[in-house]
Amino acid sequence: MINLLLISVAPVFVILAYIYYRDKYEKEPLSLLLEGLLAGGVIVLPIVYFEQLIDPIGYDFGQIPSAVWTAFMVAALVEEAFKFFAVYILIWRNPNFNERFDGIVYAVFVSLGFALVENVMYVFGNPDGLRVGLSRAITAVPAHAIFGIMMGYWLGFAKFIPSKRVVYMISAFAYPFLFHGIYDFILMSRHKILLMLFAPFLVYMYIRGRKRMKQLDGKSIFNPDIAG
Numbered sequence: 001m002i003n004l005l006l007i008s009v010a011p012v013f014v015i016l017a018y019i020y021y022r023d024k025y026e027k028e029p030l031s032l033l034l035e036g037l038l039a040g041g042v043i044v045l046p047i048v049y050f051e052q053l054i055d056p057i058g059y060d061f062g063q064i065p066s067a068v069w070t071a072f073m074v075a076a077l078v079e080e081a082f083k084f085f086a087v088y089i090l091i092w093r094n095p096n097f098n099e100r101f102d103g104i105v106y107a108v109f110v111s112l113g114f115a116l117v118e119n120v121m122y123v124f125g126n127p128d129g130l131r132v133g134l135s136r137a138i139t140a141v142p143a144h145a146i147f148g149i150m151m152g153y154w155l156g157f158a159k160f161i162p163s164k165r166v167v168y169m170i171s172a173f174a175y176p177f178l179f180h181g182i183y184d185f186i187l188m189s190r191h192k193i194l195l196m197l198f199a200p201f202l203v204y205m206y207i208r209g210r211k212r213m214k215q216l217d218g219k220s221i222f223n224p225d226i227a228g
Contacts, residue, residue: 007133008123011141012116019108019145022217028096033109036090040113043082044121047114050078064189071184072177079114080177084151086110092159100156101216107152108145115144139202143183146209147176153212179205 016037020027051074058069091097091106119141123133151172158168183205186198 004123004129004133005120007130007137008120009116011137012112012119015142015145016109016112019105022213023101023105024217026099028102028105032090032094032096033105036087036106036109037113037116039086039090040083040110040115041117042113043086044114044117047078047082051075054078064191067185067188067190071188072181075184076177076181080147080151080173080180083107083111083114083148083176084173087151087155092155097159100153100160100219101213102152103154103156103159104149104152104213104216107155108148111144111148111151112141115141118144143180143202143205146205147180149209149212150175150179153216156216 020033055070055074058066058074060066061069087103087107087110090110091102096102097106119133119136122136122140123129126132154168154172154175158165158172161168182201186194186201189195
């Protein structure tokens with residue numbers, strides 16, 4: 001029981017600690033970060049409700065079309081929409097959202113709040129929970145963090161470049177939705193050739209996520225090298 005709990009929560013908190021460390025010039029309030037984590041956990045309830053509501057629509061589509069429906073319209077659309085609204089409600093008008101990198105921090109905390117609850121459900125709901133937990137520790141949990149990075153990256157632009165706000169707001173939802181859908185579709189398709197692409201796609205997402213963070217954390221308005 002303890003081992004299963006550890007494998008469920010440890011990957012989430014390791015990534016959260018890393019994101020908190022990367023926000024090196026002006027740390028966000030821990031209370032607000034915890035609110036983001038909690039919000040991500042709470043939205044699991046409506047997400048499960050809506051996913052169960054629309055998932056049966058794709059039952060008779062055939063294997064590949066059904067996988068497309070479930071991956072994009074059930075999982076990616078519902079999950080990323082609720083994450084987006086949670087992040088928006090939490091920080092959009094909050095004075096602590098005062099630089100672009102903050103969007104990444106808060107979006108990842110909300111995203112991993114969801115991933116934490118989802119991970120516990122998958123690990124404890126599977127008879128081979130330890131194997132599932134170890135697998136998700138290097139796949140699903142980091143993937144949710146990367147979806148959060150994508151969302152937060154564009155939210156940061158939307159917040160501080162009002163002239164292009166609509167385009168950037170759309171991007172803040174569209175990119176995590178697209179990558180989340182592709183991620184799930186590859187797995188749900190059960191197609192041998194597509195499954196061979198899963199590891200390269202995951203590595204590509206890792207690289208893309210790190211690149212997005214690097215682009216913003218070096219341009220902090222609180223960086224003394226820039227301010228000076």
